[in-house]
Amino acid sequence: MNGNLREDERISIALRALYQTYGYRPYRVNRFEEYELYLRNKKFLGSERILSFSDTDGKLMALRPDITLSIVKNAREEELPLRVCYAETAYRVPHGAHGFREIMQVGVECIGQVDLYAMGEVLMLAARSLETISPNYVLDVSDMGLIAGVLGKREGHEAILAAISQKNLHGLREACAAQGIDARTQALLEALTEAGGPLEPALEQLDRLDLPEACRAPLARLRALAKVMRQTGGERIRLDLSVVNDMNYYNGLIFSGFIEGVPTSVLTGGRYDPLLMRMGHSGEAIGFAVDLSALEQSLPPQKRPDVDVLLIYGKDADAAQVARAAEAIIAGGESVRVQREGRVTCTYKRRVALGEGEAGV
Amino acid sequence: MMNVALPKGRLGEKAYALLARAGYPCPDLLSDNRRLTFEHDGVRYFLVKPSDVAIYVERGAADVGIAGKDILLEYQPDIYELLDLHMGRCRMCVAGPKDFVDDHTRALRVATKFPHIARNHFGARSREIELIPLNGSIELAPLVGLSDVIVDIVETGTTLRENGLAVLEEIVPISARLIANKASFKFKETQIRGLMEGVRRQTDARA
Numbered sequence: 001m002n003g004n005l006r007e008d009e010r011i012s013i014a015l016r017a018l019y020q021t022y023g024y025r026p027y028r029v030n031r032f033e034e035y036e037l038y039l040r041n042k043k044f045l046g047s048e049r050i051l052s053f054s055d056t057d058g059k060l061m062a063l064r065p066d067i068t069l070s071i072v073k074n075a076r077e078e079e080l081p082l083r084v085c086y087a088e089t090a091y092r093v094p095h096g097a098h099g100f101r102e103i104m105q106v107g108v109e110c111i112g113q114v115d116l117y118a119m120g121e122v123l124m125l126a127a128r129s130l131e132t133i134s135p136n137y138v139l140d141v142s143d144m145g146l147i148a149g150v151l152g153k154r155e156g157h158e159a160i161l162a163a164i165s166q167k168n169l170h171g172l173r174e175a176c177a178a179q180g181i182d183a184r185t186q187a188l189l190e191a192l193t194e195a196g197g198p199l200e201p202a203l204e205q206l207d208r209l210d211l212p213e214a215c216r217a218p219l220a221r222l223r224a225l226a227k228v229m230r231q232t233g234g235e236r237i238r239l240d241l242s243v244v245n246d247m248n249y250y251n252g253l254i255f256s257g258f259i260e261g262v263p264t265s266v267l268t269g270g271r272y273d274p275l276l277m278r279m280g281h282s283g284e285a286i287g288f289a290v291d292l293s294a295l296e297q298s299l300p301p302q303k304r305p306d307v308d309v310l311l312i313y314g315k316d317a318d319a320a321q322v323a324r325a326a327e328a329i330i331a332g333g334e335s336v337r338v339q340r341e342g343r344v345t346c347t348y349k350r351r352v353a354l355g356e357g358e359a360g361v
Numbered sequence: 362m363m364n365v366a367l368p369k370g371r372l373g374e375k376a377y378a379l380l381a382r383a384g385y386p387c388p389d390l391l392s393d394n395r396r397l398t399f400e401h402d403g404v405r406y407f408l409v410k411p412s413d414v415a416i417y418v419e420r421g422a423a424d425v426g427i428a429g430k431d432i433l434l435e436y437q438p439d440i441y442e443l444l445d446l447h448m449g450r451c452r453m454c455v456a457g458p459k460d461f462v463d464d465h466t467r468a469l470r471v472a473t474k475f476p477h478i479a480r481n482h483f484g485a486r487s488r489e490i491e492l493i494p495l496n497g498s499i500e501l502a503p504l505v506g507l508s509d510v511i512v513d514i515v516e517t518g519t520t521l522r523e524n525g526l527a528v529l530e531e532i533v534p535i536s537a538r539l540i541a542n543k544a545s546f547k548f549k550e551t552q553i554r555g556l557m558e559g560v561r562r563q564t565d566a567r568a
Binding site: 238263264 | 419437439440441442443445542
């Protein structure tokens with residue numbers, strides 16, 4: 001049966017099965033939410049373009065551009081800790097696109113209590129999600145606390161984060177100069193931007209930097225996670241501190257997954273305690289989403305025929321006899337397209353004309 | 362195989378000379394024929410319109426490319442910007458008639474090939490503009506009354522001067538950058554870093 005599924009459908013099913021094995025309950029969210037929810041959190045969404053419409057009572061509604069926001073908003077305190085997985089469509093304008101697109105996402109959210117085990121579990125599930133898609137993957141791991149620890153409580157660090165996310169050292173120097181950042185801090189930021197490679201050795205490199213006290217906790221966290229991840233992924237789990245996101249929503253662990261042959265990241269995730277707090281919950285949260293739409297565009301076109309058998313009958317054929325012939329083919333384990341002689345618009349493995357050879361039931 | 366997108370034209374020639382000095386030559390690239398792709402020593406080069414380099418790289422058709430900062434600011438591609446090559450230097454400017462005085466009682470008409478940069482620049486100071494997107498000969502717009510000012514790249518300023526125009530304001534300095542696709546960087550890191558280091562040695566030597 002699975003042989004008839006599209007590759008993205010197969011992946012979606014396999015991923016949800018994986019998440020459910022670890023006790024993540026399937027979760028459905030409404031396709032619509034009040035527009036205001038997204039307006040309040042447009043920085044989290046990274047875009048102001050939201051597909052909105054008026055409900056029958058005049059209330060401004062939106063087709064959800066994001067799944068995490070809806071899950072967090074709808075989570076009730078008594079449901080926490082919550083571990084859910086989903087396969088849902090989001091509606092947004094992808095980077096560089098000119099119109100809204102339906103984006104198929106499969107993901108998990110772990111809300112309420114996130115300790116080292118939970119972080120390790122989510123990171124392991126992220127690695128295994130990528131592995132389900134292709135053995136040639138890379139999972140880049142970072143901790144927002146490291147950059148934040150070096151930067152301190154400065155405002156207006158957007159330009160610095162943007163440069164770090166592009167591994168843009170010359171841009172980082174310019175941004176540091178514009179912000180009046182001292183030479184030592186700048187050197188540390190440059191070193192963090194350049195740091196990378198398989199998780200454990202790369203973390204040892206960081207130990208050699210003279211990082212401020214505030215970086216100690218995030219470093220310890222990453223080291224502990226590296227230990228948890230020893231059984232998963234090996235050298236495919238890498239430290240890359242250029243993985244950054246908005247500090248108003250994300251804190252701590254953050255990660256991004258790539259599949260060879262797909263030009264953009266297919267998996268993004270991380271800790272989002274600040275978002276949880278903004279939505280009126282206390283506690284911790286972590287999650288990730290796999291973007292199946294990004295994947296779909298890079299899959300090779302399907303070359304499989306539409307059906308196994310094309311069953312052709314003449315215009316005078318007996319309908320009951322045609323039905324019997326079709327059933328006989330299906331009973332033999334093949335799929336069949338039944339069609340009167342004339343133009344053929346499907347691809348098939350073999351063609352059978354009723355009244356000839358084996359189909360003459 | 363590493364795929365490299367180079368811009369056609371003057372910047373492309375400089376970029377090619379830089380790559381050759383950095384140990385990545387491709388003699389065929391200089392032969393003036395109609396071929397679109399060139400291979401040499403495990404590297405495939407292709408020449409594309411300068412404003413398209415970022416698209417080829419962002420979408421992974423090219424692993425690395427050389428693009429002007431103007432293009433990166435305009436299209437905001439999600440890529441790694443690995444090096445400033447310190448060549449193809451120019452400035453993104455607001456230009457207009459030498460004696461131009463802005464009339465704040467109405468929207469400023471701005472002709473440009475860079476609508477995003479223009480909108481950001483004037484938006485940051487809440488100056489209302491009417492954007493007139495053009496594809497070439499931008500300097501003509503204020504001369505024939507199509508616009509009040511233009512936002513464009515200025516290299517020497519000769520074209521502006523010859524037409525009675527002047528730089529009114531510099532928005533940002535521009536130069537060519539070495540860029541890489543984020544996913545390619547994960548899977549071809551050794552190759553991309555090799556090219557990057559070769560190029561860096563050349564640009565540092567000349568800086």
